[in-house]
Amino acid sequence: MNDSGPSRLALLRFLERVQVGDLERTRRWIADEEKREAERHRGIAARSPAPDWLIERGLSRHNAVYVHVGNCWNAGSRSKGIERDQALRALADGVTACPQCQPDTALGILD
Numbered sequence: 001m002n003d004s005g006p007s008r009l010a011l012l013r014f015l016e017r018v019q020v021g022d023l024e025r026t027r028r029w030i031a032d033e034e035k036r037e038a039e040r041h042r043g044i045a046a047r048s049p050a051p052d053w054l055i056e057r058g059l060s061r062h063n064a065v066y067v068h069v070g071n072c073w074n075a076g077s078r079s080k081g082i083e084r085d086q087a088l089r090a091l092a093d094g095v096t097a098c099p100q101c102q103p104d105t106a107l108g109i110l111d
Contacts, residue, residue: 051081055090064095072101
């Protein structure tokens, strides 16, 4: 029987080239993923710290509705960070303290 196809050695060399290409592609994927992870970590490190106090505005965005502790789960999307003295002033001016996070208690305001 005459074998006119590629030799076993030629087939193994072909397989080797395919596998080297797969390995190089996998290494590129790994390098790309490492870059993304490094960028994500840099972004997290560069992020400004969460505010200690929040003030939530109403629908008109002019009137203050609630004062929150900075990590309150109930703070709405119209909330922005404020300083401690601003939170105290807002509560003194009659802005409602969030009933869930109770910033008045956290600020030491007693009724």
